[in-house]
Amino acid sequence: MNDRRHDLEDLLILMAVLRDERDGCPWDLKQDWDSIVPHTLEEAYEVADAIERRAFDELPGELGDLLFQVVYYSQFAAEEGRFDFHDVVHALTAKMLRRHPHVFPDGTLASRRGGATAAEVETHQVHSRWESFKAEERAERASTSVLDDVPRALPALSRAAKLSKRAARVGFDWPDARGVIAKIREELEEVEQALAADESELAREEVGDLLFAVVNLARTLKTDPEQRLRATNAKFERRFRHVESALTEEGRLGEADLDEMERHWQQAKRIETNR
CATH class of the missing domain: 1.10.287.1080 (MazG-like)
Structure with missing residues (x-):
């Protein structure tokens, strides 16, 4: 048995083999840019869900699933001669270096901000500079509106x-x-x-x-409204499950009127408040 820990290069090799016309997986070979997008959105939500539930034992797997989406798109691009995963890493690192001159003053990983305090870094000036960089990047993409790069696929x-x-x-x-x-x-x-x-x-x-x-x-x-609504959804679910459980114990599930359900709902609220 090989106990060697897999690394990123192993993952890139695995992706290439899955997409190999001779040795690959039939399902993976059928996928394209558009077919993977729903999976990407789902995996992002599963990461958020694991974090909100503090299910940190599940998080490595969920983050891996999300990373796999990036690897998937990079493989499509490599097959079409557009770019590869290493170009993605380079573009991201270069962008973050460019947007953080208060941390990397020379624009290199080796440079440092020279002892500035965290309070000095967390200033309005830093935030303004970040927005300025993003505006410049939008201008380079010939964007004409501050709204241009807000993704349409967001919830x-x-x-x-x-x-x-x-x-x-x-x-x-x-x-x-x-x-x-x-x-x-x-x-x-x-x-x-x-x-x-x-x-x-x-x-x-x-x-x-x-x-x-x-x-x-x-x-x-x-x-964040998305997080607030998810929290409220979870709260509603907890309380309604309490209503269902209480009515089941009374033999009234499916027969109770609104007043009965409201009574148990208020009981669920009190239980949560007193915890």
Whole structure:
């Protein structure tokens, strides 16, 4: 038995063999750029889920699955003569060196910031410089809008937060959270007006505007709306499972009315509060 630990080169060789026309895997040979994208998104969410659950024993495997997606795309590119995995590593390292002159002043891995304190590094000036570098990179790609490189494949909540954050950087924003709350009330009122007029399609559209305004409130409060909603989903699931369990014990599952379910729901809230 070979106890040697596998390294990155082993992974690159494995990927190349999986895609080999003679010796490869039939499933892997059928894949292309587009077919892998859904798997990439799924693997990213599984990493986030493992971190949120603090399932650190699962994390190496989940991170490996996510890394494999990068290796997959690099293999496609190598087969087409576009670039390879080493080009990806080089581009990433060069970009990070360029964006961190406060850490690598000469733009090389060997250079250091010369004893500056963490407080000095964590300044508005550093953040502004980072944004300046990103703006320059967008200009090099002939981008015409600050919104150009916000990925369309992001989950809607995350993309809404990123779009509004980009717009805020050029001054398109409320002065504080109170302004966003007023906007939420305005959007909710428009939903109510559409429902009162029996305009169901308009009401659905207004719900989208309401959600976008709520995302802006999360951004203003410096919290990620996707993470907040995932946490709320988990909380809802815990409490509803308690309701189901309690009703099962009473022999009332499937028969209980809303008042009975609400009673157990409030009990679940109290249990969580008292922990």
